[in-house]
Amino acid sequence: MLSKLVKYDIKSLIRVFIPVWIVAPVIAVMLSATIHLLSVADGPLMNVFSEYIGPILLGILAVLFVAVIVGMMIMTLILVIRRFWNGLLKEEGYLAFTLPVEVWQLIVSKVIVAAIVNLISGLIAALSCLILFLGISKEIFYSMGYTFSVIWRSMTGELGAYTGVLIVLGILFLIVTSICGIYMLYASMSLGQLMEGHRVAGSFLAYIGLNMAVSTITNIGTMIVTNILPDNLVNITAGNAGLIITLYMLIMLVINGIQVAVYHVITEYVLTNKLNLE
Structure with missing residues (x-):
């Protein structure tokens, strides 16, 4: 049943996002082509384009490009919040909770x-x-490729x-961090429902409170682990960048995984026991 819920939700969201997902690269292609034409303008017609039409078109496309990219990010955040x-x-919850599925699903x-839409x-x-960078200069791609190859050689040499x-x-x-951020939003909105008449403000305050709690607990945990870390482990990891980063990534994954579990428990508890649909 979970797969059916996911399929239904993703179909309804993708219908909204598809136009934006198509428009963004199309505008990027048009802007890239305009930049390229302005840089290689030659001949009477191209001179007219570079002097009159090109700059105006360039300005319009640049504004549209920034607006679409920023709008897509904001739209993603708003719809992720709104769908939940x-x-x-809200009232739609009456229908959702009548479905033959568990709250956790x-x-x-x-x-x-x-997470998929993000x-x-x-x-x-x-x-x-x-x-867009391709239109500005192909040298950017060559520089990016060279930089990547240098970083890759450095990584493989240092990390082995x-x-x-x-x-x-x-x-x-990246995946777990994204899911953790979404879960924090959902847990905050769920806690906000406990404040009758001030649910939006309650959600905002809950979000701030959860962030502060996570930051405080993480800092305390880091100090405790640092103090109790065995000396022999410090000696083993000393000078071994690959092992140090691997251990750090594993610890961060565990921390984010614990947060996800806590946020889920909070959300499911409120939705199961404390929810009062408007």
């Missing part, structure tokens, strides 16, 4: 879809920026056998 707020905490489906929006934004492990851990860390 309206779908489970309703929550997890929202999180999965939100990922796609991020990739579209990155692709659009790469297209840990390189592949760290790449996998890095990808997992």
Whole structure:
């Protein structure tokens, strides 16, 4: 049933996002082409373009590009919040909670879809920026490729056998961090429902409170671990950058995983026992 919930949610969200996901790279291509034409303008017609039409078109496309990229990020955040707020905490929640599914499935489906939409929006934004850079100068790509090769050689030389492990851990860390951020929003909105008549303000305060609590607990935990860390482990990791980074990534994954579990428990508890739909 969870797969059906995910499929339904993602279909409804993608219908909204597809136009933006298409428009962003299209505008990037047009802006890139305009920049390229202005840089190679030659001949009477091209001179007219470079002097009159080109600069105006360039300004319009540049404003549109920034507006679309920023708008896509804001739109992603707003719809991620709105789908949870309206779908489970408002009147639509009556329909959702009548479905033959567990509360945890309703929550997890929202999180999965939100994470997928975040990922796609991020990739579209990155692709659009790469297209734009191509129009500005091909040298940027050559520089990026050279820089990447230098960094890669440095990583493989410094990290050795840990390189592949760290790449996998890095990808997992990005995914888990994204899910953790979404869960924090959902837990905050759920806690905000406990403040009758001030649910939006309650959600905002809960979000600030959760951030402060996580920061405080993380700092305290870091100090405790640092003080109790065995001396022999310090000696083993000394000078071994690959092992140090691997241990750090694993610790961060565990911390984020614990946060996800706590946020889920909070959200499910409120939705199961304390929710008063408007």
